[in-house]
Amino acid sequence: MKKSLADRIEQYIKVLISRSEDKSIEIQRIELAETFACVPSQVTYVLSTRFTEKDGYLTESRRGGCGFVRISQFSCPYSEGFVDNPPLFQIIDELKQSKLLNEREAEMIKYISINSCRDLPYEYKIKVSEGVGKALKEYFAY
Amino acid sequence: MKKSLADRIEQYIKVLISRSEDKSIEIQRIELAETFACVPSQVTYVLSTRFTEKDGYLTESRRGGCGFVRISQFSCPYSEGFVDNPPLFQIIDELKQSKLLNEREAEMIKYISINSCRDLPYEYKIKVSEGVGKALKEYFAY
């Protein structure tokens, strides 16, 4: 069977996600549309038919300048425990290497990261893990 | 995600505040605009969209010679309707009082707590706030 445009876009996105560090990608709707030489709403169509929550994906977006569409895959929504994904612990270790965090601080932050999201569903644990990483980077950015 | 200018300015201001002694900074609108090579009204835009009362900030200003813009964080900048309950910030301050946390650590943890759950729905922000409080207490229980 010949693949439809929608199928090809779906596949493309899935490859990107599978290659991504954290099972999550951010794209520009327009850019993707250009890549496949189609109208932007085609992308929206693909997302709404093949990347739904039921399919195990979470999509978010923002309009306006620097707008984006983020597609995240969450494999097992009800798993317990911490999700080190993206590798937050690695980020913390790097900050320690570069002397921005000392041993005590690093350990404390790890402990907090793990325990602060104990009661969250999987996809939100990812977000918190991600958020802590981002917050740390920001905090030491200046 | 490529950050918009507004995002970068927001982040810059937040770091300055988090590092400040009293959660309050004074800037010159023009100076900040120059730092980011943008028009001054861009700064006003950032303030009016990301440092509102609802976000937990108070902004004051004065025009004319020696004018300034003061941005003060008066409570936890959670999103709309959030009540800092249980009062995480109070817990952190108490730990600081009892010398279990130093100033730097306390500020860092506050910053992380606030920012790690930026993108979470309201009910999960509460959970994270709660979780951080619990984790901290546990961490210093021995």
Added chain:
DNA sequence: TACAAAAGGTCAAAAATGGTCAAAGAGAGG
């Protein structure tokens, strides 16, 4: 007091994205 200089404020237009929805098209099955 009058006026200039030095801030900051307002507001609306333009630019940059993404979203919605319904009509038209294309295949598959009967």
Added chain:
DNA sequence: CCTCTCTTTGACCATTTTTGACCTTTTGTA
């Protein structure tokens, strides 16, 4: 062929950011 479903397209909408022209307030000074 006919019908049903899925796909493709496009016109129009909504949101967010960026810019700039013009306005107001405060201070300094002749």
